[in-house]
Amino acid sequence: MLRYIMSITAQDRPGIIAGISEALLHLSGNIEAASQTVHQGYFAMIILCSLPEPVPAEELAGRIRQTAGQDLHVYVTPYEPNTFQTDPAAQTFIVTAVGPDRPGILHALSACLAQRQVNITDHYARVENGDFVVICQVSVPPCLDIFSLQADLEATGKKLGFSAQMQHENIFVAINELRFGAVR
Amino acid sequence: MLRTEEILSTIRMLQTEHLDVRTVTMGIDLNDCAAGDDKLLCRKVAEKITTRAARLVEVCQMVSNKYKIPIVNKRLAVSPVSLLLEGRGAAAALDIARTLDDSAARVGIDLIGGFTALVERGQTPGQKLLIQSLSQVLSQTARVCSSINVATTKTGINMNAVRDMGYVIKDIAQATSSQNSFGCAKLVVFANIPPDNPFMAGAYLGAGQGDCVLNIGVSGPGVVMSALQRARRLGNPTLGELAEQIKLTAFRVTRVGELIGREVADALDIPFGIVDLSLAPTPQVGDSVGEILNVLGISAIGGPGSTAALAMLNDAVKKGGLFASSSVGGLSGAFIPVLEDAALADAVRQGHLCLEKLEAMSSVCSVGLDMLLIPGDTDAATISAIIADEMAIGVINNKTTAARLIPAVGKKPGDMVEFGGLFGGGPVMPVRNIGSAARFIASGGQIPAPIRSLNN
Numbered sequence: 334m335l336r337y338i339m340s341i342t343a344q345d346r347p348g349i350i351a352g353i354s355e356a357l358l359h360l361s362g363n364i365e366a367a368s369q370t371v372h373q374g375y376f377a378m379i380i381l382c383s384l385p386e387p388v389p390a391e392e393l394a395g396r397i398r399q400t401a402g403q404d405l406h407v408y409v410t411p412y413e414p415n416t417f418q419t420d421p422a423a424q425t426f427i428v429t430a431v432g433p434d435r436p437g438i439l440h441a442l443s444a445c446l447a448q449r450q451v452n453i454t455d456h457y458a459r460v461e462n463g464d465f466v467v468i469c470q471v472s473v474p475p476c477l478d479i480f481s482l483q484a485d486l487e488a489t490g491k492k493l494g495f496s497a498q499m500q501h502e503n504i505f506v507a508i509n510e511l512r513f514g515a516v517r
Numbered sequence: 518m519l520r521t522e523e524i525l526s527t528i529r530m531l532q533t534e535h536l537d538v539r540t541v542t543m544g545i546d547l548n549d550c551a552a553g554d555d556k557l558l559c560r561k562v563a564e565k566i567t568t569r570a571a572r573l574v575e576v577c578q579m580v581s582n583k584y585k586i587p588i589v590n591k592r593l594a595v596s597p598v599s600l601l602l603e604g605r606g607a608a609a610a611l612d613i614a615r616t617l618d619d620s621a622a623r624v625g626i627d628l629i630g631g632f633t634a635l636v637e638r639g640q641t642p643g644q645k646l647l648i649q650s651l652s653q654v655l656s657q658t659a660r661v662c663s664s665i666n667v668a669t670t671k672t673g674i675n676m677n678a679v680r681d682m683g684y685v686i687k688d689i690a691q692a693t694s695s696q697n698s699f700g701c702a703k704l705v706v707f708a709n710i711p712p713d714n715p716f717m718a719g720a721y722l723g724a725g726q727g728d729c730v731l732n733i734g735v736s737g738p739g740v741v742m743s744a745l746q747r748a749r750r751l752g753n754p755t756l757g758e759l760a761e762q763i764k765l766t767a768f769r770v771t772r773v774g775e776l777i778g779r780e781v782a783d784a785l786d787i788p789f790g791i792v793d794l795s796l797a798p799t800p801q802v803g804d805s806v807g808e809i810l811n812v813l814g815i816s817a818i819g820g821p822g823s824t825a826a827l828a829m830l831n832d833a834v835k836k837g838g839l840f841a842s843s844s845v846g847g848l849s850g851a852f853i854p855v856l857e858d859a860a861l862a863d864a865v866r867q868g869h870l871c872l873e874k875l876e877a878m879s880s881v882c883s884v885g886l887d888m889l890l891i892p893g894d895t896d897a898a899t900i901s902a903i904i905a906d907e908m909a910i911g912v913i914n915n916k917t918t919a920a921r922l923i924p925a926v927g928k929k930p931g932d933m934v935e936f937g938g939l940f941g942g943g944p945v946m947p948v949r950n951i952g953s954a955a956r957f958i959a960s961g962g963q964i965p966a967p968i969r970s971l972n973n
Contacts, residue, residue, distance in 0.1 A: 427519075429528050457521045468524055480582055498528075502519070504584045507776040508530075508769045509523040516775045516842070 336365070336383045336412035337393060343405045345376040352401025353380070360396065361385050381412060419452065422475045425502040427468065428486060432495020434465040442497060445489050446471060449482060465495070470502070527769075531586060535739035535804045536770060538777050539797050540590040541577050542715035544722035544730045544790065545569050547595050547631075555609050558601065559616040566593065566620035566629075569729055569787075574625040576784045580777055588777065590939075593621055594720035594732075595631030602643035610650030611657065618658040628703075630720035632663040635710070637672040638963060648678075651685050655700035656692035662718035668708035668908040670915045674964040679908065682706050683901030683958065686922060690893065694926035697934045701923040702856075702888065706904050708911030708918045713791050714847040719884075719919060730790040731782040732847065735774030736797040739804045741766045741834075745812045759813060760833040767794060767837025775842045793847025794838035795883055796830070798858035800941035806830075806851050807860025818860060819870025827851060828881035848917060850883030855943055856936065857888050862943030866933075872903070872946055880910045885918040890934055890945040893926040900924060902954035905964075913967050 343349055350369070357364060362384045369378040388396075394407040430442060439458065446453060446469070455470035473479060483499050490497030507516045530536045550561035570593060577588045595617065602609055614632060621629040632654060634644040647663075654661055665682060668674040686701055693700030705719040712723020715732035722730070744766040748754045754762070774792040782789035798806045807818045813826045831850045838845045853875065855861045864870035872889070879885040885907045891900075904920045911918030925934050928945045935942030 427524060429524065431528075466525065468521055470519075483582065483585075498585050500585045501583050503776055504586065504773065505519050505524055505527050507772040508527050509519065516772055516779060 334383045334385065335387045336381060337390070337409055338412045339380050339382065339394070339397070339407060339409045341376070341378045341380070341397070341405055341407050343376050343402070345371045345374055349376055349401060349405065350378070353378070353397055353405075356397045356400035357382055357384075359400070360388065360393075419472050420474045423472045424475070425454070426471050426473050426479070426499050427502050427505060428471055428497065428499045430467040430490055430495055430497035431464065432490070432493075434460045434463055435493070438465060438493060438495060439467060441489050441493055442467065442469065442486065445485055449477060450474065451477070451482070471499070530737075530740050530769065534737070534743045535801065536737045536773065537587040537589050537735075538581075538733060538774055539736035539795075540592050540715050540717075540734040541573070541588055541778065541781055542592040542594050542630075542720055542732045542734065543570055543573055543785075543787070544594045544713075544726055544732060545596075546722055546726075546728045547598075548600055549728075551601065555605060555612055558609075559612055562601075562613065562616050563620045566595075566617070567623050570624040570626065572785060576781055580780045580784065583780075584777065586773060586777060590628070590717075591626055592715070592717055592720065593624075593626050593629040593631075594715070594722050595629065596722045596724075597633040597635060598631060599634035599641070599644040599647040602646045603641060605643070605646070607646060607650070610646050611653050614650070614654040614658050614661050618660045621660045627660060628662055628717045629660050630662040630664065630717050631722060632661050633665070633721040635666045636678045637666055637669045637675050639675065640678065648681060648685060651704065652688035652692040652700070655689050655703050661703065662720070663704045664707055664710060664719045664721055665704070666707045666710040667904070668912050668964075669966075670709060670912050671966055673966040674708070674905065674908045674912055676905065676958070676964055677961045679706075679901050679905050680898070680958050680961055682904060683897035683899075686900055687897050687924060690924045690926050697928070697936065698893070698923050698925045699936055699940075702921065702936065702940060704921065705887075706908075706920045708908040709916060710919075711847055711917055713793075715791075715793050716795065716797060716848065718921065726790065727788060729787045731778060731785065731787055732790040732793065733774045733778035733781075734793045734795060734797065734847065735770050736795060737766070737770040738796045738798050738806050738809055740770055741796060741830075742803070742805070742809045742812055745809065749812065756813075756829060760829050763830060763833035764837035767834045768841040770794060771838040771841035771845065775844065789844065791844045791846030792838075792842050794834060794841075794845060794849045795847065796834055796851045798852065798854065798861075799939055800857060800859050800862075802859060805858045805860040806853060807858050807864060809851075811860065817867075817869040818864035819874045823870075823874065824877050824881055827853070827878050831882040848883040852884050852887060853878055853882060854884070854888035854921075855946070856890065856941040857939065858941070862941065865946055866931075866944045872948060876906055876910070879907060879918060880914060883917065885911070886920045886922065888940070889922050890928065890943060891922055891924050891948050892930055892945055893924050893928045895924045895948050896952060896955075898955045898958040899948060899951050899953075901958045903948070905954075905958070909964070912964075
């Protein structure tokens with residue numbers, strides 16, 4: 334069993350996933366995990382699949398494009414387990430930022446987080462009427478001083494003319510989700 | 518990840534719609550401080566308060582930062598001080614009050630409630646002492662708040678106590694005349710006082726609530742108003758649909774309170790009590806219950822429709838809160854404190870909102886005739902009669918009602934008084950038919966408990 338990670342980008346249309354999965358099925362492959370989004374009219378997907386026989390990465394990409402469409406941009410690499418492990422005691426916070434759009438915002442925020450080894454585990458951004466919105470789900474290790482990180486993010490925002498803040502995810506869960514234990 | 522629109526709407530509630538945790542109130546039972554010697558009693562009271570509440574402000578700050586939600590007030594509520602006064606001399610009341618005042622200051626707390634007596638049928642010596650000391654205590658301490666329960670649905674109304682409270686309120690007004698009779702803003706007269714209300718001035722630690730407990734008051738008239746404005750912008754909602762919107766918003770606001778409350782309680786290692794979801798306005802623009810009535814379609818608050826609109830608001834708030842938490846308590850509804858709500862104060866100033874209509878509105882919402890300025894020369898019997906009316910509403914309808922009346926010395930109807938901060942300001946309200954209940958009040962006695970069936 335050999336596993337591959339592939340990422341596919343294309344202008345969105347019906348039939349992309351049907352084509353990809355058909356190509357993998359012809360190779361007796363099994364899709365073990367997948368995640369997909371459509372953003373600004375483009376389809377993007379990441380797949381973990383396993384094949385019974387090894388196939389060179391470039392050839393695998395070619396086969397997918399042959400079946401699913403030459404309009405697909407396909408990148409394939411053999412899967413290797415990640416050596417970077419999230420600290421099991423890490424807590425999830427949500428960083429939000431809004432303000433007038435300009436170059437450098439995402440870089441400023443993400444650099445601020447990276448400097449403290451805070452990993453962004455999910456992310457969303459959009460621009461509307463000249464204003465941007467950024468939401469980052471981040472994983473904060475327990476040893477980190479969250480108050481100084483909050484202060485840093487707020488200061489970063491101030492320097493570039495936008496507002497940024499970080500809050501523990503519990504508040505969003507408590508307000509929006511109907512689930513047992515939402516307010517502990 | 519959580520849905521992005523939910524995250525953004527949560528941020529909006531916190532940042533622009535004035536969602537906050539209005540109060541974190543630590544209840545502390547002082548009955549184990551009883552001692553033969555007054556000085557020893559005061560030392561034990563001081564020690565218990567300063568020990569239990571030592572980290573209250575600091576922990577609130579930490580949890581507030583974690584969620585970027587302001588915790589506006591940190592307060593204390595103690596067991597009825599009248600219990601500590603049994604068997605003591607007159608000086609003990611002021612000594613204990615000063616001890617409460619100092620202890621609160623030492624732990625960074627601005628108001629401490631519980632200078633309380635429950636006198637729905639009669640008064641014990643300790644309770645008499647407490648009531649007699651009120652004008653001294655409320656003029657000579659800054660932080661102490663008092664509540665006197667004069668009626669319950671099961672017992673009826675103690676009209677002797679109601680008669681006494683008219684005089685007491687006048688005395689307090691006189692003793693604090695240099696501060697526009699502000700002492701009266703620290704006293705609430707209740708029917709059916711709740712044992713777990715976290716809001717001042719009526720907070721006290723009721724019997725059976727434990728030795729130390731944390732109660733939370735959330736608020737959010739601004740959040741409710743914004744949600745209703747959005748609903749109106751998007752279409753033509755009916756009153757039922759608006760009620761649904763209020764309910765959903767109340768749900769969210771209550772969840773915030775419970776989350777914050779439980780974390781503060783855990784961090785302090787004390788039991789979590791209740792979350793009181795009350796729409797408690799502040800004088801700040803956009804933080805008004807009156808404005809909610811405007812958005813519901815009542816252009817003159819105090820005019821026809823005001824009671825119905827408020828009834829709908831109060832009920833929807835309770836329903837949303839009840840689903841959000843299994844620990845809802847206190848008052849949990851809409852407050853109409855005139856001085857603390859810019860739109861209500863303005864409605865009085867313009868002549869739309871009168872005392873009689875406020876009384877009617879109090880029958881369908883939480884609290885009652887709250888933070889009301891009345892003319893300084895209103896006689897004690899009339900003040901007692903106003904209180905009696907409010908107590909009757911509570912007793913007959915099996916709900917909490919209260920009166921916090923401020924007969925500001927030297928002020929006449931229409932005069933403006935400004936207390937500032939969260940206490941706000943507003944006009945003195947006229948009182949009609951002054952003196953017409955003199956004989957009724959002078960009769961004293963007990964208005965009996967009402968029948969509970971045949972309730973038409």
